[in-house]
Amino acid sequence: MTCREFAEFLDAWLAGLLPAEQAGAFRRHLAVCPHCVNYLDGYRRTVDAVEQLRAAETVPEEVPADLVRAILASRKES
Numbered sequence: 001m002t003c004r005e006f007a008e009f010l011d012a013w014l015a016g017l018l019p020a021e022q023a024g025a026f027r028r029h030l031a032v033c034p035h036c037v038n039y040l041d042g043y044r045r046t047v048d049a050v051e052q053l054r055a056a057e058t059v060p061e062e063v064p065a066d067l068v069r070a071i072l073a074s075r076k077e078s
């Protein structure tokens with residue numbers, strides 16, 4: 001698995017949707033690639049931030065994660 005594939009599979013992996021064979025390749029890549037360990041760590045922090053935003057401001061569940069991220073990014077700038 002390449003770092004690019006890792007990033008593409010990350011959403012599915014976190015959601016528990018990755019087939020066993022790909023999940024195994026995903027974990028093997030994580031074991032040998034510090035870059036992707038950092039990437040996963042940052043990704044999880046972003047997800048946590050979105051969850052906190054939802055809890056604090058009752059953002060509807062159906063708001064796409066990409067939109068929430070865009071909102072968070074724009075708030076950082078202001």
Ligand SMILES: [Zn+2]
Binds near residue numbers: 002006029033035036
């Ligand atoms: Zn990697």
